[in-house]
Every structure is written in structure tokens, then in C-alpha cells.
Amino acid sequence: MTTFPTSLGTSSEDEIRLLGQDLTGDLMGSVGFGELAFWLVAMRRPTPGEVRVFEAVLVALADHGFTPTAIAARLTYLSAPDSLQGALAAGLLGGGSRFLGVTEDCGAFLHAVLDDLEEQPTDDAGWDAVALEAVRRARAAGRYVPGLGHPVHKQGDPRTPVLVGIAREEGQYGPHLQLFEAVGRVHEQVLGRRLPLNGAGVCGAALADLGLPVEMLRGFALLARCAGLLGQLAEERRRPIGMDAYLTVDRAAEYVDPRS
Amino acid sequence: MTTFPTSLGTSSEDEIRLLGQDLTGDLMGSVGFGELAFWLVAMRRPTPGEVRVFEAVLVALADHGFTPTAIAARLTYLSAPDSLQGALAAGLLGGGSRFLGVTEDCGAFLHAVLDDLEEQPTDDAGWDAVALEAVRRARAAGRYVPGLGHPVHKQGDPRTPVLVGIAREEGQYGPHLQLFEAVGRVHEQVLGRRLPLNGAGVCGAALADLGLPVEMLRGFALLARCAGLLGQLAEERRRPIGMDAYLTVDRAAEYVDPRS
């Protein structure tokens, strides 16, 4: 008979187990929510230092105001106020390659470079050499280097140094962040212009340094955004903008002949 | 000109603001993720005691194993592994009236009863009288009383006393939880059988006692489930069951004449 193996939630009549723990005795009241989210994916309980870096990332990614995903969630809530889950899902569906994907792309890019190294550098000059080679290869292959540039924070994304600092304080400043900073120092030599290391990118580097699987990094950006979208939807209830946003677009519609 | 008011995220070239705070200076590294989620909806920073109760709720609701929503998320990931956000959204879309909705329904039910009181009782006998009247009215109107009964935990849901205990420890045991416990004591007189107070229900009561808006309670269940679904999807990557689950259903398909 087919069985379905799992290490997550199971329950009997008088007990609920999760991750091999007793939910009520071991977890509720003792484990933070961010801590549990880390544990659920990594299959190990993070240390307090890891939790602090991890939650700093989630806080950094939670909300960026009227992003396309926030607007999509609000418009969906306007149309279907009976289904909060639908509005939230609509917002999360924008968590793809273009906006939210940078976190995962950056973590994966750095991870792949590190995987190819026989030995990790021991000083900045060594990291710079690795970074230079990685940026050159990306450019030669016509691929973009994730984590560089920001449409608003052109002179530097304020999240980047702060997250690096928290990671250092907690002993979580590892090879992904080191390589990311090196990319920040050397990319101008290849790309011909200086771009800031953006917040989505540094979050990906920090999550990868925490040992989280790079294929799941987008998932943490989505979890963070889930909290942000709840904030957006709660605000849409209190002080709605969805109808005005819709009308602003609809009233500026201009018919174009389909054959043109 | 139309403007779009918001108290959430805004940014200038060198600063990112969220909830009237400086994201990097005031929030990252200083505020937990659960704490921020509370703040984003309630528009006020919770106290440490409130955070502990709030996160205990999120931990309680995060994952319940192979629920319909977890299976839906895994099957969607099987079909479209290129879109983690799609699999997550598919799982959250099951967060409706039947399974995840109990948290919100219970909070709203208790809240409505409390809203109608001129004065709150000061002892258990008083709460029992209020609860009895509320259960009677619900039954007379043909409505179900949310938060009662559980298909597995028939003799008592282990989460209920634990969450009440945490709320008491933190000074967050308020009228919603008191009324909920009273419902637990008196409903048998009306309904003719004794049902346990379930975990989803007690979570709704606890969230309502924290002062969170009852129309948004489903949102916190969804946030909790978001973490659980990431755990399910990470496990689906490591040790997949989606294909077997699908084949188990498909191979047991039995054709029925459409006219029958």
C-alpha cells in the first residue's frame, strides 16, 4: 500500500506533532513564528543569532508600499471582498521573476559561484578576484548579475549595509555575503558603471549564508510579503484606494484601432 | 489630483519608511517578524506579552500535515514547479469558510456577543449566563456555534488549554477567551452533547482579545499557513508525494454514466 511520508504535522486523538516535537508542549509559547518558519524549511531549529538575521530579512522584504503586487491585491479585494484569501493570493502571484525574484536569483547566483570554487578566498582581494571572474562570465553569457541596481535608491540601498552589519554582529557573515560585497566592489570594472547592491539581493545572500536551500529563497520573500499584503488589505478596509486606483486607469483609457 | 493615502511603506532616495518608522534604523534587527505582522494590521506596536500570545497562535495554526490545502499546494507544485508562488497561492486559496475560516468565525461570533452586552460579567456564573443565551440564539437562528468540535481530538483539543494558559501568563486573557470558555461549559445544555473547544476557535478568541480587527482574523490564519505551506513545499522537493497522491486518486477513478 502506498504511504505518504512526512516529517511535518501529524496528530493523534490527544497529541499534535510537528517537526518531531509536541506542538503544545514544545512549540507554542516557546518558539517564535519566524523561528518556526525557518525550522519548517530547514528541518533544524535555528540559533537565536540566525533567527535575528532571518527576521531582519523578513522585515526588510515585508512591504514596499504601492508595488504592483500590493495594488493587485487591493483591486482584487475591491472586486471580491468576501474572499480575503483570494486577494492575498492575487498579491502573492506577482512574486515572480521580476520583482520578488531577485532575492532567490541573487542567492542562487552566489551559491553557484561558491559551488564551483575549490577553495574559498581568505581575504578581500581573493574575493574580489572570484567576483570579477563571476561577473565577467555572466556578462559573456549575456546574463544579468542579480542584486545590482535600484530604481529609487541610486546611490545605495539603505538596507544593504544594515543587513550586513546585523549578520556580522550575529556571526552569520558568511561566504555568500562576502562574495556579494565583492561583487559590489568590482562590477564597475566589467559593466562600466557603478550600481548599488540592492536590498533584495543582500537578503538573498544573507538567507543563503544561513544555510537555507537556495531553491526556496523566493518562498521567504513570499512569506514576508504575506505580512505586508495583510497590512495593505487591512488599510484598504480602513482607508480604501482601490476604487480610485481603478478609476484613474479606466478613465485614462484611450481606444486604439486594433489594426494599427 | 487624486492622491493615494497610506501609512505603510514609502521611500525616498536614501530612506525607506514603514509604519512611520525608519525601516533600517528602527525596524530591521529590532522588531520580530510576528511583531511586525501584528503592527502592520493593528497600526500599533504590540507589547512583548502580546507578541508571545500572537506568535503562539501563528505556531498553532502553521501546519496540520496533509490537509486539503497542503495537498493542493503540493499537486500544484508537481504540475508547475517553475512557480513556487503559484503553489503557495493554490494552498492559501483553500483558506476559506470550511477549514481555516473557523478562527475568524469564532472571533467574530464572540465579538458580536460582547458588542451587544451593556456590561461585562465579573464572574464565571455571569459569563455562563451570557454564553447560554448566545448559544441558544445561534441554535434558534439555525446557525452553528463556531469553535466547537474536532474530527480527531474528540475528547479535547490539546491546543485550547495551552493557549489559554499562555494568554493568562501574559495578561492577555480577556473577554473573548472568557466567553469562549463559558461556551465550552454550557453548550451541552443547549446542543445536547459535549463538544471540545477546538484549536482554531481558541486562536480566534485569543486574537480578538489582542484587539485585532475581527474581519482580518482569517488573514492571520493565512499568514501562519503560509509558513506551513513553505514547509510542505520544501518537503515536496526533498521527498515528493504529489505524484503518488495524484496517481492514487486517478487509478481509483470509476466511470459513472452521466445520465445516472
Place this chain on the structure above:
Amino acid sequence: MTTFPTSLGTSSEDEIRLLGQDLTGDLMGSVGFGELAFWLVAMRRPTPGEVRVFEAVLVALADHGFTPTAIAARLTYLSAPDSLQGALAAGLLGGGSRFLGVTEDCGAFLHAVLDDLEEQPTDDAGWDAVALEAVRRARAAGRYVPGLGHPVHKQGDPRTPVLVGIAREEGQYGPHLQLFEAVGRVHEQVLGRRLPLNGAGVCGAALADLGLPVEMLRGFALLARCAGLLGQLAEERRRPIGMDAYLTVDRAAEYVDPRS
């Protein structure tokens, strides 16, 4: 052993069956797409006259330009261009109570009134009496009468007489449409102002007259919208507006103190 009964698709190594038919021999090339959609829900093949009315409804509901759902789909596509299914799903999630739901609400309202009749009227005066009573009851219960009013087509929705005409031509003008027209004639006596019978409402009445289950009427509005959203997304590829729509909202953001 549990089996899973179905009358829909099943297949063996050399045959695919659907609805009890041979997919390749009986359906492909012989059955239209709208015809199949009707058949899949109603479990019977519609007549050509029924197909014409049914497809006229789908055509009427397919696209209404820059609706909240169309904008949500385009913004989601902007954020996650790798996932067309996500953008489409985001658009459909707006198909809830407020905009797309009128079709189902109207069909269900008319259906419930008809269900309560012992005998159906035989002339307009008889229908007017039934309609008057139904509108009075709805108003007394504080419920809205679905299918009345339109923000743009204030003097009359052009779809209404056209769909009624098609239904008459095809012998599909039944009690739901008759009652709906009667509501159009009498509601002013109760509501104190004359509102047009809107297109979403007449579509619900026509679908109900075709014998389709009223609990599924929203589904046909969603199917129609699915085609419209594909048009919106194809246009977003050719001549994008998503980025401008997003920036129009974001640039008009105005920070409001969260305590106000």
C-alpha cells in the same frame, strides 16, 4: 477500497473518453467549445438554440476593458512574466461578489422566487405581481435586488434587450427572463427610482433559463472572463500599460500618520 466516481475524462491506452463520448471520434471537430463547456456542467448536450444564447452570454461578459480584474492581471504579469497562469488566476480571483457575482446573484434571486411559486403567471400582469412582491420582500429584508443599475449605462444597458431578443429568437425566453423583465417594470414602485436592468443580471437570467445550475453561474462569468483576460494579457505583451498604471498610483502616494 475507496473509488472515485466521475463522468468526465477517463482514458485507456488507445482511447480518451469524456462525458461518455469518444473524445476524438465524437467530440473533436464536431462540438464547439462553448457547447462543450455547457455540456461539462449540465451533463447534457445543448441544442443549437441553447448554444447560441449561451455563447451570446459568454461574449457579453468576456471583457469590459480596464476593470479591476484586468488591471490586477496586467500588474501580476508585469511582476511575474514567467507565469501566465499566475496572471490569469490573479485576474479571475476578482470574480467575486462585487463585480462578477451579479450574474450568479441575479440568477439565484430569480430562481428562488420561481421556486416559491405554486403556479407560474401566464401574462405580464401576473409576472408584474410576482416581481412586485419579490422586490418588496427583498427591500423589507434589507437585501439588494440584483441586476438593477449600472454606473455607466444609466439610461439602459444595451446588452439587456439584445440578449432578451436572442433568447426569444431561439425559444429560450423562459420564466427567469420573464420575471427579470417584470422586475424592470415594477421596481420603481418600491425603490422610488427607475434603474436599468443591467447586462450582468440579464446574463444570469438567461443562463438560468437554459437550465444551468444557479450555484455554478459565477463559473460561466469566470470562463467568459478567462478569454477576456487572455486578450488583456496578449495586449499587455504588445502594448504594455502595467508599469505606467503602477507608477501612476505609486507616485501619487501620500503618507498619512498611522495614528490619525
Place this chain on the structure above:
Amino acid sequence: MTTFPTSLGTSSEDEIRLLGQDLTGDLMGSVGFGELAFWLVAMRRPTPGEVRVFEAVLVALADHGFTPTAIAARLTYLSAPDSLQGALAAGLLGGGSRFLGVTEDCGAFLHAVLDDLEEQPTDDAGWDAVALEAVRRARAAGRYVPGLGHPVHKQGDPRTPVLVGIAREEGQYGPHLQLFEAVGRVHEQVLGRRLPLNGAGVCGAALADLGLPVEMLRGFALLARCAGLLGQLAEERRRPIGMDAYLTVDRAAEYVDPRS
């Protein structure tokens, strides 16, 4: 001032326009639903022969029984029966690379090969040479050739010859289908085994021959599936299997130590 150009739906107080046509005068009752879906994406009205091929594709792709997407939709409906749109969206979210994506992948593969040709062959031998080179290149690059193989129809997918036949009858048998058939004849020389040309693949080839944009082909598979999912959800109402499917998986859960 920013304007938002569109050739789709617009309306004034007394008229609704769509695709440059008068919705009520030119489209309702005159245009089929499949025909409109084609028009909305292609920006031109298809001929009757094109409509017949197009609708045969939609019919072929509408439903395949208890697929992962159908099960996901039913489980979501079980959990959230108040939101038909959520269940439908959950089902469509499985329309990604693995199952539904073959249609688009195949159309895009064939299209890219044709784009590289200076001149199209005029006989089967010529097409075979082009196909052989294309399959060789795909294999050399480690890419799979889309449209080959089927888990059930191992000796041949019954949809393939039928759709080719319909396309020939309607004068829509063009270079994509010719190349696809050539791939069917020659791939064994490169891949070392004979695989059937599957139904999803031939649908992609046929849609591409109709001149539809290859980047949108997945969209038509989703539209077709939308009708199929409505059938699944209507059946779930009449004769539910969701609860049993869920319990079948949940009861066969087997706890595995997370450290193993």
C-alpha cells in the same frame, strides 16, 4: 497626462465596444465564444475553418479526468466552497511547465526551428531533414524535444491523427504541423526509441499554424482547462470526491524523523 491605450473593451453611456466592434450589434449572437477568444488574442477575426481547428484544440485540452490540477481544484473547493473563483484559480495555477506547458513548449520549439530556416521544404524528405537536425541540436544541448511521449498512450495518442486530419480538411495544415509530423518520423534515429507524438504537442503545432503568438499558447490550454475545471467543480457539487481523496492521503501519512 498618462493615457492607457487599448483595443479591447471600452464603453460610453449607450454603447459597449470591443475590438473595434459594437458588442451588442456586431458580436452577441453572431460570434461564437471560441471565435471571440481567438480574436481577442490575435486581433483579427478567424475564418470558419480556423475556428473549427481552434475549437477542436480547446475540446481536446479541456479535461483529462483526475489530473493534479483537477484534484487541486476540488480540494480547494472542499476547503472554501464559498469561493468558486478560488477553486478555479487553484486549478489553473497547475497550468505550468510540466503538464499544461507542453502545448506552448512544442509550439515554441517548432516556431524557433522554422524561424531559422531560409526556405521551407517542399516535400516530406525535406521536412525530415529539418526535423532530424532540430532533434539532434536539442539533444546535443541537453534539451528535451517537446511533444514526444505519453505515460498512457504509449502506442500513439489518438488525438494526434484526428487533429492533423481536421487541420487538413480546413486548409490549416501548415509548416508547424508538417515539421511536427516529421519529428515523429525521425526522432528515433537520434533518441534511440520511438515515442508517440502526444496530444498536447499536436495542439501546440496546430495553434501555431493558426498564426497565434507562441508566447500565448499556454493561455489557450488554460482557457480550455477552465471549462474542464468547471465540469470538475460542478461534479464535485453533485458527487463529491474531495473529502475521500484528502482522507486517502492523510490516513496513509507516515511519520519520518526529520533528521533522517
